[in-house]
Amino acid sequence: MNTDVQKKFESYPEHIRPKLEHLRQLILDVAASDKSIGELEETLKWGEPAYLTTKTKSGTTIRIDWKPKHPEQYVMYVNCQTMLIDTYRSLFPELTCEGDRAVVFDINQALPENEVQVCISMALKYHLTKNN
Structure with a gap:
């Protein structure tokens, strides 16, 4: 983890940090x-x-964050110019999606790992599959 990213993780509240990690x-x-997919750059x-x-340029950027304005949730973002969130909604209606760029997770609920792994894979391979 680069030092800027490490500092960001250290800035999260103690009860949030493990969720984002x-x-x-x-x-x-x-x-x-x-x-x-290949090796990722973390920044x-x-x-x-x-x-x-x-x-590899195989996919679109994924960002993750928590904001004090919405303390009960943390978020995974993808590029809003993609159709990824629409696809996530159709595949996994149980996920909470916001607009055309975010999947929102409740800090009090378990992360739906299988579904999230599929979403991550789709984002990281977006440029390989977007025309298929």
Whole structure:
């Protein structure tokens, strides 16, 4: 983890940090399990931890964050110019999606790991599959 991202994680409240660390690890695990995704670049975009397929250019950026304005939720963002959120809604109606860019998770509920892993994979392979 680069130092800027590490500082960002350290800035989250203690009860939120493990939730975001878990989501981060899912992103890294999905990427590591699929050679077409390749190694991710971890950085900050708009002050939020971001995961990019810089080497393979296989997918779109995923960002994750928690905001004090909405203390009971944390969020996974994808590019709003994609159809990913519409696809997530149709595949997983149980997920809470916001607009055309975010999947929102309640801090008091377990992360739906299987569904989120599929969503992560779709984002990280978006450029490989968007025309199929």
